[in-house]
Amino acid sequence: MPLSKPRVPKSTRKAVLVPRKFYLDAPDQVAQKLLGKLLVRGEMTARIVEVEAYFGEADPASHSFAGKTARNAVLFGPPGHAYVYFIYGMYFCLNVSCEPDGLPGGVLFRALEPVYGLEAMAKARGVPVSKVAALTSGPGRLCQAFGVTRERDNGADFTSPKSDLQIRDDGFVAGQILVTPRIGITKDADRPARFVLAGNPFVSKR
DNA sequence: AAGCGGATCGTCT
DNA sequence: GACGATCCGCTTG
Numbered sequence: 218m219p220l221s222k223p224r225v226p227k228s229t230r231k232a233v234l235v236p237r238k239f240y241l242d243a244p245d246q247v248a249q250k251l252l253g254k255l256l257v258r259g260e261m262t263a264r265i266v267e268v269e270a271y272f273g274e275a276d277p278a279s280h281s282f283a284g285k286t287a288r289n290a291v292l293f294g295p296p297g298h299a300y301v302y303f304i305y306g307m308y309f310c311l312n313v314s315c316e317p318d319g320l321p322g323g324v325l326f327r328a329l330e331p332v333y334g335l336e337a338m339a340k341a342r343g344v345p346v347s348k349v350a351a352l353t354s355g356p357g358r359l360c361q362a363f364g365v366t367r368e369r370d371n372g373a374d375f376t377s378p379k380s381d382l383q384i385r386d387d388g389f390v391a392g393q394i395l396v397t398p399r400i401g402i403t404k405d406a407d408r409p410a411r412f413v414l415a416g417n418p419f420v421s422k423r
Numbered sequence: 424a425a426g427c428g429g430a431t432c433g434t435c436t
Numbered sequence: 437g438a439c440g441a442t443c444c445g446c447t448t449g
Contacts, residue, residue: 269441280441305442307443310442358443401440402441
């Protein structure tokens, strides 16, 4: 199967805000549609290249599996909002809620390709900007690069023009998408729910 | 190149 | 009281 060449627009400045209805769908559908979109915070912009889908009732690996709590409430709310959780006593992970209000579901951002604001990302990560590959490749790393914390961002609306944290579409067309099992989980570890842009060097390492 | 353990704490049993 | 949707540095080969 030939690798279709992705179309890269000249400018991402005119990228349009992704509307709420985009997220009003099953997590695996939203996950695939998110590949190639842009995560934007202030001067920082990065392309989404690796994501994982987390379902509700039927998914033992999902944070929403055991029911609604204070921690995971955003997953049960309206689509298009940020679910941020603290993990391993040290890192944060960023998700976007999907499915209609009342139904749980989300997509975890696992890796981004930096586009603008690399200096700011490197500073937030505490690494030299020359280490581009380490800036946003990994769910903990990308949160650190974008300054994402639970206190600051949990519940944030990705679809609002007023929002500090947005997801935008610059017309980038994804090439081939690879599907694999999710990383770092023990329950339902074989389910194919990780989606990556084939051949993208910013996809996280195994 | 690959494998192992330490760091560190909110959340749920 | 145990365990993570992780990362990094140090060890060994």
